[in-house]
Amino acid sequence: MSAQLSLSEMDLPRRNGELAFDAPWQSTVFALAAAVVDHAFGGDREPFRRQLIKAIADEPGRPYWESWTAALEALVETLPDGPHRDET
Amino acid sequence: MSEEGHHPAALSPVEQRVAALEALLTERGLVPEGFIEEITRRYESEIGPMNGAKVVARAWADPEYKQRLLAEGTAAIAELGFGGEEGEHMVVVENTAAVHNVVVCTLCSCYPWPVLGLPPAWYKDPPYRARMVREPRALLAEMGCQLPGDVEIRVWDSSAEVRYLVLPQRPPGTERMTEAELAGLVTRDSMIGVARL
Numbered sequence: 001m002s003a004q005l006s007l008s009e010m011d012l013p014r015r016n017g018e019l020a021f022d023a024p025w026q027s028t029v030f031a032l033a034a035a036v037v038d039h040a041f042g043g044d045r046e047p048f049r050r051q052l053i054k055a056i057a058d059e060p061g062r063p064y065w066e067s068w069t070a071a072l073e074a075l076v077e078t079l080p081d082g083p084h085r086d087e088t
Numbered sequence: 089m090s091e092e093g094h095h096p097a098a099l100s101p102v103e104q105r106v107a108a109l110e111a112l113l114t115e116r117g118l119v120p121e122g123f124i125e126e127i128t129r130r131y132e133s134e135i136g137p138m139n140g141a142k143v144v145a146r147a148w149a150d151p152e153y154k155q156r157l158l159a160e161g162t163a164a165i166a167e168l169g170f171g172g173e174e175g176e177h178m179v180v181v182e183n184t185a186a187v188h189n190v191v192v193c194t195l196c197s198c199y200p201w202p203v204l205g206l207p208p209a210w211y212k213d214p215p216y217r218a219r220m221v222r223e224p225r226a227l228l229a230e231m232g233c234q235l236p237g238d239v240e241i242r243v244w245d246s247s248a249e250v251r252y253l254v255l256p257q258r259p260p261g262t263e264r265m266t267e268a269e270l271a272g273l274v275t276r277d278s279m280i281g282v283a284r285l
Contacts, residue, residue, distance in 0.1 A: 028106055035127075039118045051194050
């Protein structure tokens, strides 16, 4: 059952400051979620977190950043239409 | 794969979805110019377990700081300049000869970003999230952390409200080390609690 645990991570325990992303789209979607949290929800991360929890629960075996993407898509669906800013 | 090159037609389905999100959110004015590059740069080069390592080293070197850290984690960590998103409510739990602490997030991937950076892949995987609660001793052993049978294991479930950081035991033979040298000994995994130093 532990096959999905990436033991290669354990081979580099002192990789402080390691790269967290395996592909550019992953860092992009990470930053996009930060942008939405900051600029559409006034810094409140809870709505995104709820979507992420749901996305992971919906498909537990799905790669993490794909669940993250699904969560952001679902969150964007809840935004009112049109340009939206609540911060300068 | 490689013969497809990098032209847009080679985008995978998830890459296409992310590109669509980026276009939509940019059009709606939610993604300032340079924001994605800035966030990526910060998380790849400035925010990471090296920050947590400094906190641990200070606690080892300064007993009064350690007291403050265990009593008021967020404030003590802020003394070293670390804080902000995903690190507002930090609780530091101390490993001793009798107690070993380990951190998990059973719901998703809550993690103290300011002191550990982004979570490693295995922290987010369902087997880790489920098994660390159900059979921590066996999973820790599989991950290379063998604990004597008389050591109590405490599993802390991170949440939106509380983020945990493990204060590892100071390794023997390090009495003459400087704080910076001590920080170099501290690993990310030891601060999650899946390794001992």
